[in-house]
Amino acid sequence: MSSKVALVNRRSVGRKRGVSLAPILGDLANRHPGLVRSWFSRLETAGFDRGELVIRVAHAEQRAYLERYCRPAFIEAARLATGRLIAVRFTGPGPVDDADAPLVDDCEGxxxxxxxxxxxxxxxxxxxxxxxxxxxxxxxxxxxxxxxxxxxxxxxxxxxxxxxxxxxxxxxxxxxxxxxxxxxxxxxxxxxxxxxxxxxxxxxxxxxxxxxxxxxxxxxxxxxxxxxxxxxxxxxxxxxxxxxxxxxxxxxxxxxxxxxxxxxxxxxxxxxxxxxxIDRPCLETRVAILRRKATERQMVLPEDALLLIANRIRESGRDLEAALAQVQSRSADAGLPITADLVREALDGPGPTSRANGVRLEKIVSVVAAHHRVRRADLIGPGRTRSVAWPRQLAMFLARRMTSLSLQQIGEHFGGRDHTTVLHAERGVSRRLDNDEGIRSLVDELSRKLTNGD
CATH class of the missing domain: 3.40.50.300 (P-loop containing nucleotide triphosphate hydrolases)
Incomplete structure (x- = not known):
């Protein structure tokens, strides 16, 4: 199952007329990770046929999956890998009956x-x-x-x-x-x-x-x-x-x-x-999570700095990752290596892990509104249009992370909304953080702006 995240680094799989599947599969892993399956590493190129890149599969159900869900993504990845528009065709055992097709019915949603x-x-x-x-x-x-x-x-x-x-x-x-x-x-x-x-x-x-x-x-x-x-x-x-x-x-x-x-x-x-x-992580697990996340972020994290974070941040793996992002940002801004002192400085300041009342809610609203190019009045108003729904949820999430305000206080600021609305927003953004690298980058970027006063 690790192939889903390792496809970018896989060796070239079958070269035909100078076309390698490695960059195509790498692009798929980055842009469409939900489509990627471990058996993609066993796909082979069968050359070009009348301008089409032919990709050979081993099993009928695999071909059905690719035909049904993946063709547009493969065409896009092939264009980016080669710099020219290339049609893609899958060949191999088949066809299969629709009843055997993978995933679920293709109804809306x-x-x-x-x-x-x-x-x-x-x-x-x-x-x-x-x-x-x-x-x-x-x-x-x-x-x-x-x-x-x-x-x-x-x-x-x-x-x-x-x-x-x-x-x-x-x-x-x-x-x-x-x-x-x-x-x-x-x-x-x-x-x-x-x-x-x-x-x-x-x-x-x-x-x-x-x-x-x-x-x-x-x-x-x-x-x-x-x-x-x-x-x-x-x-x-x-x-x-x-x-x-x-x-x-x-x-x-x-x-x-x-x-x-x-x-x-x-x-x-x-x-x-x-x-x-699934309980809150114990110290042993927090240390293991930090080591894994630091490796993913290519961070050099000394043992004393790692233990300091693990002892301070006890709630969840998500909070540990937020702390690492904060420490990495402070290290980059200061041009200094990560040490225990730098960790203390990063975590003691207002940020997504401190919940200290060092960031004003009004500032969160202004920064989020400016980023999404919506009016502050719309963000805190009663409107429910799609253009402001997501920015408002994001602002509520940041308010929960970066202030000590209660759910009710945050809801009152956003048009007198109920505390359950704020809780729903926090959980919704948290789920997207788990699944979307772009959302994680956006939250990190906005947190840095709010913390550093950009």
Whole structure:
């Protein structure tokens, strides 16, 4: 599974007329990581045929996957690699019946459901005492879908690796069998698509898509609370999948019997398999996470500096990564190597890990508004247009990270919104941080501007 992040460095795979697949696969790994599968490393070029780059595959289901989901991405990558427009054709065993095609039905929204991060594989998950049970269960699920842990219910506070582990199950299952029908997404999307199906009189098609899956992974199960129709539909979907020994993986911020507002029959079913907690990382795990993240960032981090960060930042792996970004930024700005003193200086100042009230909320609003070219008044106003929805969520997220204001205080500043809106924004941005390198870079950039006063 590590091939998903290592494709950029793979050796050239089959050269024909000077065209190598290595740069094409590298571009795919960078631009479309959710499409990449480990077997891409075994693709071969078969030369040019009437102006088309021919790529040979070994199995019919692999060819079906490439034809159905990957052709535009391969054409784009080939153009960037060669500097000219090249058509791409896949050849090999086939064709296959649509019933054997990989992933899920191509209804609107399902591509969003399976946008997996190339970083979220099992070999990149840092295992420690706080998550060992959950990790072992995830490995077991990949080896045998439908048993022995069905459903697998993962729960824990934000930033401890639930999304990483859940996506690693999708990666592992698809690596083992590309023809599997897999869906990954939030319960909010599950419910919203059901409501949309009701309005379009397309409920049967919606049910067929979900109930014929081999693997369903749903995040943020707590969002089913008070969704009467959503809970009813999920109850029947759960039953249909479980009775057919199809695998279900559920993720939430707390165990099922602590989610107030869930129907008792759902709580009971969610506990049928294994309920596995993922706790906040202990010191041993925090040190391992910092070493892994420092290597990814190409940072030279002395042991005393590493231990200082690990002892100060205790909440989550996400906070540890934010601290590393802050330290790296301070080192680059000062032109100094990273030392324990520099770490103290970086972490003691206002920043995404301190929650000290050193950054004014008004400044956060101004910086985010300027970056997205929207008016401050619109950002804090009552409007709900798409052009301001994302910047507002991002500003709320930064306010939570960089000020000591409460959820209610932040909501009041943004047009008198409820504290649950702020919490929803914080969780939404956090999920995107896990999956989108561009969002991580944007948050780092805005945090530096706010911290350094740019």
């Amino acid at each position: 399902f591509h969003e459901l399976l946008r997996l991060s190339a970083r979220h594989t099992q070999d990149l998950f840092v295992v420690g005492p706080c998550n060992r049970l959950a990790y072992s269960a995830a490995v077991g699920v990949c080896r045998s879908l439908g048993s022995p842990y069905n459903p697998l219910f993962l729960h824990g506070p934000p930033g401890v690796g639930k999304t990483h582990l859940a996506q690693s199950i999708c990666h592992g299952a698809l690596d083992a069998s590309p023809s599997l029908r897999v869906a990954y997404g939030s319960c909010e999307l599950f419910t919203n698509q059901y409501i949309e199906a009701l309005t379009r009189d397309a409920v049967q098609a919606y049910q067929d898509r979900f109930r014929q899956l081999d693997l369903l992974v749903l995040d943020d199960v707590q969002l089913l609370v008070n969704q009467e129709r959503g809970q009813e539909e999920f109850f029947h979907t759960f039953n249909a999948l479980h009775q057919n020994q199809r695998q279900i993986v559920l993720i939430a911020d707390r165990p099922p019997d602590q989610i107030d507002g869930l129907q008792e029959r759902l709580v009971s079913r969610m506990k049928w398999g294994l309920v596995a907690p």
